[in-house]
Amino acid sequence: MSSADVEARPREGHPDIEARLREPWSDLETDHATAFARQRAGATFGIWIFLASEVLFFGALFLTYTAARLANQEAFAAAGRETNIVYGTLNTAILLTSSLTMAVASQAAEKGLFRRLTLGCLAATAALGLAFLVVKGFEYREDIEKHLVPGAHFALAQAPAQIFFAFYWLVTVVHAIHLSIGIGLVTRLIAKGRRDPDFLKENPQVEVTALYWHLVDLVWVFLYPMLYLPGRSG
Amino acid sequence: MSTGHETPSDLWRRNLPVWVALMALLALSAWAAYWPFGRIDTAVGFAVAGVKAALVALVFMQLRHASGLVRVVAACGLFWAAILFTLTLADVLSRMVNR
Numbered sequence: 348m349s350s351a352d353v354e355a356r357p358r359e360g361h362p363d364i365e366a367r368l369r370e371p372w373s374d375l376e377t378d379h380a381t382a383f384a385r386q387r388a389g390a391t392f393g394i395w396i397f398l399a400s401e402v403l404f405f406g407a408l409f410l411t412y413t414a415a416r417l418a419n420q421e422a423f424a425a426a427g428r429e430t431n432i433v434y435g436t437l438n439t440a441i442l443l444t445s446s447l448t449m450a451v452a453s454q455a456a457e458k459g460l461f462r463r464l465t466l467g468c469l470a471a472t473a474a475l476g477l478a479f480l481v482v483k484g485f486e487y488r489e490d491i492e493k494h495l496v497p498g499a500h501f502a503l504a505q506a507p508a509q510i511f512f513a514f515y516w517l518v519t520v521v522h523a524i525h526l527s528i529g530i531g532l533v534t535r536l537i538a539k540g541r542r543d544p545d546f547l548k549e550n551p552q553v554e555v556t557a558l559y560w561h562l563v564d565l566v567w568v569f570l571y572p573m574l575y576l577p578g579r580s581g
Numbered sequence: 582m583s584t585g586h587e588t589p590s591d592l593w594r595r596n597l598p599v600w601v602a603l604m605a606l607l608a609l610s611a612w613a614a615y616w617p618f619g620r621i622d623t624a625v626g627f628a629v630a631g632v633k634a635a636l637v638a639l640v641f642m643q644l645r646h647a648s649g650l651v652r653v654v655a656a657c658g659l660f661w662a663a664i665l666f667t668l669t670l671a672d673v674l675s676r677m678v679n680r
Contacts (some may be wrong), residue, residue, distance in 0.1 A: 576622070
């Protein structure tokens with residue numbers, strides 16, 4: 348038996364931990380529990396760096412909106428009145444609820460005790476994400492029927508209102524793409540968790556997916572006052 | 582990880598109050614948008630969004646119990662975004678005042 352084979356054997360008899368250890372943590376000169384703890388810490392650290400870069404990506408878009416709104420306040424109020432606040436508020440409630448189920452799924456998986464609860468909450472999260480996209484689809488249909496697409500047949504007289512709706516379409520589509528990726532990642536966890544009873548237990552992939560999901564929710568939390576609340580009192 | 586034997590009801594007891602607060606804040610911001618106070622409505626809308634974001638980040642994203650390193654990374658995103666906003670808006674707002 349070569350030294351590499353000895354190296355690869357479980358040192359502590361944790362076959363399920365060993366199965367979830369990945370390179371480079373599987374090569375660490377420690378016991379598997381310590382290596383797995385470091386893998387978890389590395390995964391959390393890595394996703395937060397990605398989320399910080401997403402904050403800057405959406406921050407730049409939000410700043411563009413802010414500058415355009417400061418320069419065209421009346422037109423942005425008139426344009427904001429045209430969005431459907433019922434769909435917008437409903438979708439905000441749907442996403443906030445999906446963050447609750449995602450948080451419970453992540454914390455339940457972290458404890459490693461409640462597989463059925465984790466799977467149920469992941470399924471609820473994916474379903475709520477799909478519900479958001481369905482509501483958004485109905486909203487898009489209404490927006491198109493009301494000629495709220497910037498261009499030749501735009502509904503509003505003020506030209507800067509087109510800047511508002513250019514931002515509206517760009518940022519809601521970018522958000523919907525992010526959410527679709529999130530639904531895909533959650534569905535992947537459900538599929539793997541159903542096949543392998545030990546997959547979800549303490550798996551850092553659940554926490555990483557959850558943190559991404561929460562960020563997509565937070566982006567919408569800020570889009571809500573930007574897109575749906577301007578000009579309501581006027 | 583903190584306590585040894587948690588039950589599913591402990592998880593819900595910790596997270597459900599946050600969801601209730603988030604729903605109440607959403608209702609507040611939708612209602613405040615119809616107040617006849619102009620700019621105050623806008624300020625309430627974004628302040629509520631900030632509180633909601635803080636609740637989600639601290640409890641759902643577990644920043645409350647995160648390591649110092651993770652908190653620094655999370656703060657970095659906000660820090661660089663703050664520089665982006667400050668420098669750009671210093672230009673935009675000073676042009677508006679001088680117009």
